[in-house]
Amino acid sequence: xxxxxxxxxxxxxxxxxxxxxxxxxxxxxxxxxxxxxxxxxxxxxxxxxxxxxxxxxxxxxxxxxxxxxxxxxxxxxxxxxxxxxxxxxxxxxxxxxxxxxxxxxxxxxxxxxxxxxxxxxxxxxxxxxxxxxxxxxxxxxxxxxxxxxxxxxxxxxxxxxxxxxxxxxxxxxxxxxxxxxxxxxxxxxxxxxxxxxxxxxxxxxxxxxxxxxxxxxxxxxxxxxxxxxxxxxxxxxxxxxxxxxxxxxxxxxxxxxxxxxxxxxxxxxxxxxxxxxxxxxxxxxxxxxxxxxxxxxxxxxxxxxxxxxxxxxxxxxxxxxxxxxxxxxxxxxxxxxxxxxxxxxxxxxxxxxxxxxxxxxxxxxxxxxxxxxxxxxxxxxxxxxxxxxxxxxxxxxxxxxxxxxxxxxxxxxxxxxxxxxxxxxxxxxxxxxxxxxxxxxxxxxxxxxxxxxxxxxxxxxxxxxxxxxxxxxxxxxxxxxxxxxxxxxxxxxxxxxxxxxxxxxxxxxxxxxxxxxxxxxxxxxxxxxxxxxxxxxxxxxxxxxxxxxxxxxxxxxxxxxxxxxxxxxxxxxxxxxxxxxxxxxxxxxxxxxxxxxxxxxxxxxxxxxxxxxxxxxxxxxxxxxxxxxxxxxxxxxxxxxxxxxxxxxxxxxxxxxxxxxxxxxxxxxxxxxxxxxxxxxxxxxxxxxxxxxxxxxxxxxxxxxxxxxxxxxxx
Numbered sequence: 101x102x103x104x105x106x107x108x109x110x111x112x113x114x115x116x117x118x119x120x121x122x123x124x125x126x127x128x129x130x131x132x133x134x135x136x137x138x139x140x141x142x143x144x145x146x147x148x149x150x151x152x153x154x155x156x157x158x159x160x161x162x163x164x165x166x167x168x169x170x171x172x173x174x175x176x177x178x179x180x181x182x183x184x185x186x187x188x189x190x191x192x193x194x195x196x197x198x199x200x201x202x203x204x205x206x207x208x209x210x211x212x213x214x215x216x217x218x219x220x221x222x223x224x225x226x227x228x229x230x231x232x233x234x235x236x237x238x239x240x241x242x243x244x245x246x247x248x249x250x251x252x253x254x255x256x257x258x259x260x261x262x263x264x265x266x267x268x269x270x271x272x273x274x275x276x277x278x279x280x281x282x283x284x285x286x287x288x289x290x291x292x293x294x295x296x297x298x299x300x301x302x303x304x305x306x307x308x309x310x311x312x313x314x315x316x317x318x319x320x321x322x323x324x325x326x327x328x329x330x331x332x333x334x335x336x337x338x339x340x341x342x343x344x345x346x347x348x349x350x351x352x353x354x355x356x357x358x359x360x361x362x363x364x365x366x367x368x369x370x371x372x373x374x375x376x377x378x379x380x381x382x383x384x385x386x387x388x389x390x391x392x393x394x395x396x397x398x399x400x401x402x403x404x405x406x407x408x409x410x411x412x413x414x415x416x417x418x419x420x421x422x423x424x425x426x427x428x429x430x431x432x433x434x435x436x437x438x439x440x441x442x443x444x445x446x447x448x449x450x451x452x453x454x455x456x457x458x459x460x461x462x463x464x465x466x467x468x469x470x471x472x473x474x475x476x477x478x479x480x481x482x483x484x485x486x487x488x489x490x491x492x493x494x495x496x497x498x499x500x501x502x503x504x505x506x507x508x509x510x511x512x513x514x515x516x517x518x519x520x521x522x523x524x525x526x527x528x529x530x531x532x533x534x535x536x537x538x539x540x541x542x543x544x545x546x547x548x549x550x551x552x553x554x555x556x557x558x559x560x561x562x563x564x565x566x567x568x569x570x571x572x573x574x575x576x577x578x579x580x581x582x583x584x585x586x587x588x589x590x591x592x593x594x595x596x597x598x599x600x601x602x603x604x605x606x607x608x609x610x611x612x613x614x615x616x617x618x619x620x621x622x623x624x625x626x627x628x629x630x631x632x633x634x635x636x637x638x639x640x641x642x643x644x645x646x647x648x649x650x651x652x653x654x655x656x657x658x659x660x661x662x663x664x665x666x667x668x669x670x671x672x673x674x675x676x677x678x679x680x681x682x683x684x685x686x687x688x689x690x691x692x693x694x695x696x697x698x699x700x701x702x703x704x705x706x707x708x709x710x711x712x713x714x715x716x717x718x719x720x721x722x723x724x725x726x727x728x729x730x731x732x733x734x735x736x737x738x739x740x741x742x743x744x745x746x747x748x749x750x751x752x753x754x755x756x757x758x759x760x761x762x763x764x765x766x767x768x769x770x771x772x773x774x775x776x777x778x779x780x781x782x783x784x785x786x787x788x789x790x791x792x793x794x795x796x797x798x799x800x801x802x803x804x805x806x807x808x809x810x811x812x813x814x815x
Contacts, residue, residue, distance in 0.1 A: 140723070142166040142731040144214040144221045144716050146238040147413035150176050151245070151332060152424035152431075158206050159223035159234030159249075160194035167731050168427040173245075176416045176424050176431055177336055177491045180274060180294040185490055185497050187424070187431050188292055190302065191269035193330055195249055196313075198262045199230055207232070214716050216409035217388055218381045229255035230318070239380045240412075243332040244368065246307075246376055250325045253318040264313035265328040267304050284311040285365070289358060295490065299352075300334035301361045307373045327373035331364055333357040341418065341463040341492065387412055391449035393744065394770045399710035404744045406717035407737035411445050414734040415453045418491040419460040422734055432488050432497055435461075435509030437735040439646060440684070442516040444738030447745040449774045451524045458517040461485060462533040464493025465540065472544060482543030485513055502571035505564040507549065511582020511647055514541035518589040525778040525799035527596065535593045539600075542590035542607055545583035550610050558613035565630060566639045568676055573630035575619045578639035578647075584611040585647035615649070618656075626659035636667050638685050644692040651753045652696045661692050665701060680724045683709035687739030694746045694761045702747050702761035709740050749773045749781050758783060758793070774798060 143154035143166060154171045156162055161171040173190040180186045197204040207225030214221055220237040233250040253259050269279075269288055277290020277300075285305040292298045306312055307327035316324055338351040368376060388408065395401050414420055420441040424431040438457050445454035461468075468483035487506050488498035498504050517534040521527075545560070552558050560583055565576035588611050591604035619631040629637035640660040643650040650657040681689070686709035693701035712723040719737045721730035747761030748771045756777045762769065770784040770792075778799060784792040 138715065140728065141715055142169060142718070143171060144212065145410065145413055145718070145732050146219060146221055146236065146245075147424065148238050148240045148243070149412070149414065149416040149424075150337075151238050151243050152176060152413070153238065153245075155212075155221040155223070155236050157210055157212055157223060158195075158225055159221075159232070159236060159247075161192035162194065163192075167728055169425050169731060173332075174424050174426070174431070175243075175332065175334070176421070177418065178292060178294070178296075178298060178300075178334070179430065179490070182295060182490070182495060183497050183499070185295050185430060185432070187426050188272070188275065188294060189270070189426075190300075190332070191267060193245065193247070193304070194266045194268070195232075195234055195247065196264045196266050197227075197230075197232065197249075197251075199227060199259055201260070204228075204230070216405060217385060218377075219384045219409065219413075220377070220381075226254075229253060229257055229259055230261070237377060237380060239376055240383045241379060242364065242376070243337070244364070244376065245330040245332075246373055246380075247328045247330070248325060248373055249327075250323060251318060252323045253320050256320045258320060259318045260315065261318055261324075262313065262315040263326055265304055265330070267302065267330065269302065284309070286312055287361070296336060298334050298336050299357050300332070301357045303329075303331040303361050303365060305329050305331065305365055305368075307368065309369050329365070329368050329373075329376070331361055331368070333361045333364065341460065384412075387450065387453070391774070392770070392772050393448075393748065395744075396766050396768055397707070397710075399713070400706060400744060402717040403706075403710045403713055403719070403740055406713075407444060407719065407741040408448060408450075410718060410732065410734060410737040411441055411741065412450070412453060414441065414737075415445070415456055417456065417460075419457050420734065420738075423730070423732055425732070428730060428733070429488065432490060433460075433493075434488055435485050435513045436487075436506070439512035439516050440687075440735045440742065441738035443519065443646075444741035444745075446519055446523045447742045447749075447773070447776075449523075449772075449780070451520070451526075451774075455520055455524075455529070458513075458520050458537055459533060460493075461513055461517065461537050464489070465537065467492070467494040469540065472548070479543070481547050482545070483540035484510065484544055502564050503567055505571060506579075507545075507563050508565065508576075508579040508582040510541045510544050511579070511586050514538045514582075514586035514589050515646055518593065519776065521593070522776040522778070523774050523798065525797075527799075530593060531597050535590075535597060538586065538593050539590045541586040545586055546607060546610055549583065550614065552613070553617060556613055557616045558610060559617035560614065566637055569629055569633070569635060569637055569639070573633075575617060575631045576639075577619055577627055577629050578637075578642035580614055580618055581642040581647040581649050584614050584649045587611040588649065611649075620656060625656070626663055627656050628660070636664060638664060638688055640664050641688055641692040644695040645688055648695055653753075658696055661696060665689055665693065678722055678724055678727045680712070681705070681708055682722045683712050683719045683736040684721065684733070684739050686712075687736065687743040690743040690761070691739075691746050694743070694750050695752060697752055697757075697760060699761060699763065702743065703763045706740065706743055706747070709736070709743075745773055748783075749775045751776045756781075759785075 143156045152174045156171045172192055174187045175190050178188045204227050207227055209226040211224045220235055223234045225232045231252045231254050235248045237246050274293045277288055279288050288302040304312055334357050335352045339348045393404055419433050420438040421431040421433055422428045422437050442454050442457040468485040469478040472484040473481035486496040490497055517537040521530045521534050549560050550558050551561050559575045560580045562572045562574050563579055564571045565573050565578050587607035591607045594600045594604040619628050621628050629639045643657045686705040690702040690705040714731055718732050721733040748759055750757050750760050756775050767788040768786055772782040774780050780796040782794045
């Protein structure tokens with residue numbers, strides 16, 4: 101029923117709350133078979149990193165498919181059997197309503213708003229004589245969806261209403277269970293037979309403890325509100341990576357899902373909808389309060405704010421998938437993509453959430469060590485994390501293809517651990533988790549992939565670099581930069597911890613030899629993507645971002661970057677399609693040019709990324725006319741958030757720069773952001789003048805700070 105009614109686009113509404121934008125979009129029109137959705141509409145996302153779902157334009161979830169995304173509840177880590185290991189779909193919830201004994205169907209007119217500060221979607225629907233407001237959120241601290249419906253009689257007449265909350269869990273050959281009515285509650289008790297055998301419950305309950313369905317009369321102008329909770333519990337909630345089987349079994353016996361569901365429902369009944377939402381909102385506001393950015397470009401502001409929201413939604417306890425949807429590679433984990441999400445979080449000061457990425461890599465490190473040196477004692481051959489893995493980290497679940505020969509993800513895994521330390525300056529964490537991950541990445545390259553050419557020159561052997569370049573490229577530039585970065589980071593970390601001095605010296609020397617073996621164009625003026633390459637590739641930015649191994653004065657790297665920037669549209673998408681530059685690559689281009697001290701190109705390319713936002717400000721993998729792939733694409737969100745943060749606070753050639761990428765036209769902006777040098781920087785520029793600038797160390801003392809760029813454009 102819900103998939104057959106649509107409305108027309110009315111316009112976009114953006115309002116502000118404190119320093120964070122509340123992004124909304126409004127639609128209105130006449131419902132019916134002739135109505136059409138606005139071009140590019142994908143429903144807004146609500147998620148806590150565990151439960152993940154889209155809320156459709158009537159306030160529920162139907163059978164519609166938007167750019168291959170279905171409006172269904174997905175529960176991260178709950179999946180079918182490998183290799184595909186698909187995410188289980190856990191059904192759909194839909195509010196129901198009859199007016200004067202007739203099924204109300206879908207609204208004739210409607211508006212929908214995503215409030216990112218409080219992580220809630222509101223859908224206002226206008227029916228014959230009745231208006232409904234449906235507010236839906238996924239609690240950040242509980243696996244509970246809260247739904248509040250407010251009904252108002254609008255036509256001066258009295259109406260009788262019956263409303264409820266329907267939940268449909270379609271049959272599945274690896275799912276067994278049944279629905280029962282329990283004291284006014286509807287509960288599904290079931291078991292999944294997939295990658296794990298998991299017992300679970302889904303409970304649909306009215307917040308006031310009454311029945312799920314209720315009837316009442318609305319006088320002219322009268323308003324009534326009904327609240328529901330949808331409660332999810334299962335055995336996987338109790339398990340963590342690295343737990344023993346006996347410990348997991350003991351937890352399951354001591355805390356079965358049904359008992360936990362009962363206890364949670366009692367707790368929710370005491371606090372009500374307002375109590376749950378208040379705590380949920382407090383936690384979201386605390387997250388946003390960890391930092392702030394205010395810029396005069398509304399599109400960039402919107403993109404950054406929604407990216408902050410998206411990154412937190414996507415942060416699960418096992419790390420950061422590209423998205424928790426089947427179409428987003430089944431919510432699996434890439435060592436490459438996760439780095440961009442980590443960058444966006446850590447550069448925006450969300451240290452605790454960001455740390456989940458390298459923490460999870462450390463948790464599954466024993467499997468990565470076995471993958472690289474099964475019969476050898478850990479520490480000789482390093483570790484090799486899977487290109488694409490599940491939550492356990494024990495098998496590679498990528499489909500067959502030459503991307504399985506990527507190894508540059510080992511450089512980005514090292515980057516996530518090293519930048520976590522650089523921003524937080526948490527030495528205890530570096531010693532316990534960060535350094536072991538970084539060192540294993542460095543050992544992987546050093547003992548398996550560095551080939552010595554003689555004469556103080558070395559190279560990385562044939563591998564798949566970026567996929568557009570095809571398989572088996574010799575001296576691949578991006579991969580080599582990743583190896584250089586990992587070995588230098590391991591040496592720097594060892595120096596901080598006063599350990600492995602001899603090994604560190606070898607890492608540094610090998611990295612220097614790799615620099616000498618990097619591929620250069622025939623005219624000797626710039627680096628190229630691989631030896632003999634005549635193609636354009638974003639990988640030639642790799643020595644600036646994501647692997648800052650060159651200073652801004654390195655002519656070959658600077659020329660390679662500027663060459664690609666000039667010809668970027670020839671290879672500006674992840675795949676050989678389209679005519680524009682995708683947001684992910686545009687963010688890379690912006691971040692790379694900041695590393696060169698360029699004050700013009702970063703804003704240009706971030707503006708291009710912002711022009712490809714979806715209707716709710718969300719980033720896509722590709723979003724251009726006639727070509728749209730992967731809405732709510734977290735890799736791009738992380739990259740764009742990181743690039744904008746770098747425009748305001750960046751370390752260039754080992755020196756902290758303030759506002760290095762701010763264009764001359766910006767006369768009013770402010771921010772509080774961390775730096776990779778370990779300082780929190782707070783700055784406000786008003787009417788072209790610096791009215792406030794302060795620095796606060798993260799933990800250790802801060803080195804020299806260069807503030808020239810503030811005064812270059814703000815006098």
